[in-house]
Amino acid sequence: MTNLLWTTFPYIALTVFAVGHVWRYKNDQFGWTTRSSQIYESKLLRLGSPLFHFGILGVFAGHVMGIAIPSSWTDAVGVDDHIYHYVSLVGGVVTGVMTCAGIAILLYRRATVSMVRKATTTNDKAMYLVFIAVLITGMMNTIGVNLFGPGYNYRETISPWFRSLFTLNPKPELMVGVPITFQVHALLVLLLFAMWPFTRLVHMFSAPVGYLVRPYVVYRSKEPVGAGRKYGKAWEVPARPQPRKWL
Numbered sequence: 001m002t003n004l005l006w007t008t009f010p011y012i013a014l015t016v017f018a019v020g021h022v023w024r025y026k027n028d029q030f031g032w033t034t035r036s037s038q039i040y041e042s043k044l045l046r047l048g049s050p051l052f053h054f055g056i057l058g059v060f061a062g063h064v065m066g067i068a069i070p071s072s073w074t075d076a077v078g079v080d081d082h083i084y085h086y087v088s089l090v091g092g093v094v095t096g097v098m099t100c101a102g103i104a105i106l107l108y109r110r111a112t113v114s115m116v117r118k119a120t121t122t123n124d125k126a127m128y129l130v131f132i133a134v135l136i137t138g139m140m141n142t143i144g145v146n147l148f149g150p151g152y153n154y155r156e157t158i159s160p161w162f163r164s165l166f167t168l169n170p171k172p173e174l175m176v177g178v179p180i181t182f183q184v185h186a187l188l189v190l191l192l193f194a195m196w197p198f199t200r201l202v203h204m205f206s207a208p209v210g211y212l213v214r215p216y217v218v219y220r221s222k223e224p225v226g227a228g229r230k231y232g233k234a235w236e237v238p239a240r241p242q243p244r245k246w247l
Contacts, residue, residue, distance in 0.1 A: 002172045002173065002175070002176060003172050005172070005175070005187065006161065006170070006172035006174075006175045007165075007170045007172045009187070009190060010165050010170075010190055011165070011170075012194070013190040013191065013193045013194040014165070014190075014193060016193075016194040016197070017193040017194060017196055017197065020194075020196070020197025020198060021196075021197045021202065021205070023197070024197045024198065024202060032202055032203070032206060033200070033203060033206070034200050034203040035119055035200055037110075037113075037115070037116040037119050040113055040115040040116050040119070041109060041113045041115075041116060044105055044106075044108070044109040044113075045106070045109065047105055048101075048102045048103075048104075048105030048106040048109060049102065049106065050102070051098050051099075051101050051102030051105065052098075052099055052102025052103050052105075052106060053102070054095075054098060055095045055096070055097075055098030055099030055100075055101075055102055056095075056099050056102075057095075058091060058094070058095030058098070058099075059092070059095045059096060059099055059138075062088055062091050062092055062095065065088070066088055066154065066155060066159065067154075067155075067158065067159045067162050067163070068159075068162075068163065070155075070159070070160075070163070071084075071155045071156075071159075081153070085146070085151075085153075089142065089146055089147060092142040092146075093142060093143060093147065096135070096138060096139050096142055096143075099135060100135055100139065103131070103132070103135065107128065107132075121199075121200075123195070123198050123199050124199050124200055126195065127192070127195050127196075127199040127200075127201065130188060130191055130192050130195060131192060133188050134185065134188045134189055134192055137181055137184050137185035137188060138185055140181045140185075141179075141181050141182055141185055144181070145179060145181065145182075152178075152179055152182065154178075154182060157174045157175065157177075157178050158174070158175070158178060158182060158186065160174055161174040161175050162186075
């Protein structure tokens with residue numbers, strides 16, 4: 001069971017994540033979008049979207065720092081465990097609350113605005129359920145365990161386990177004995193990765209980089225009538241033709 005949960009399932013989820021995006025791009029480029037619903041409602045969107053997106057960026061940065069970067073690297077630059085855990089705790093609480101508030105507003109909007117609700121696919125509904133579960137377990141770990149609880153140094157177990165997957169030298173034994181909320185959180189994140197290519201989350205990889213190098217748009221004004229100019233301006237009323245006088 002240990003190998004199944006912490007070796008086989010992670011590789012399946014990460015493979016589906018990678019291959020699924022390639023498949024989705026080749027077969028559904030027109031569907032590679034957020035399917036924006038701003039036209040249906042914008043007031044709640046203007047409040048919830050920045051909270052969610054800035055919050056999730058902070059959460060992502062915190063996970064990269066805590067899981068992808070070994071503790072020996074932060075020690076080498078003078079960031080000891082006390083400073084690291086203080087920064088990660090404060091940052092995790094702030095960005096976690098922002099993300100939860102943002103997703104709550106967006107889900108309320110999606111549930112109460114009929115046109116937005118109709119634009120939600122079944123895959124996205126399932127994704128929202130998993131995403132909410134990821135947020136709940138993540139906040140349980142940050143606030144329940146590390147802030148008000150006994151605390152847990154995940155950099156000694158979860159972080160090296162996760163990195164071992166990418167070095168093709170998996171160490172599932174590191175996850176044995178990890179608190180259950182951390183285990184559930186890790187499995188839900190992997191499940192979210194597997195669902196990612198088939199939901200609106202693909203828009204994360206659609207940054208408008210082309211705007212930086214595309215040719216600029218040339219605007220040309222129309223020439224006014226008269227003075228040898230061929231065309232009049234769009235806002236000018238053309239002169240009426242004078243009636244012909246018969247002698």
